[in-house]
Amino acid sequence: MDDTAPEVKELLRSLYLKKTGEERFLLGVSLCDFARRIVKASFPSGLTEADTRERLFRRYYGNDFNKEEMSKIVSHIREKTLHKLVT
Known part of the structure; x- marks a missing residue:
């Protein structure tokens, strides 16, 4: 699915490119951690x-x-x- 407007995609791309490599890496790690927490929240306690x-x-x-x-x-x-x- 791709429901993001092209202008929003370009805005995000330009924001990401302004970040350092380390900042982009840490953002990716943070997003992976967030996704993992969402998946774990779906498991029974x-x-x-x-x-x-x-x-x-x-x-x-x-x-x-x-x-x-x-x-x-x-x-x-x-x-x-x-x-x-x-x-």
Whole structure:
């Protein structure tokens, strides 16, 4: 979907180009963090850290892997999360 008027696109582009590379990078990081918080807000409350990480991965990359690959990756995510919580 592209419902942004061309003049608004150009205004935003010129504003972004006035920022330093570091400012643009930090803006991108901030937007990614905001998107992550929106996704996490859609999850049921009370999930374990492993469940949350699995759901995030599936939401972001669920269409990028076949079932076998997804299963291996999710197992790895769960193992790393549990290891992190133990140490």
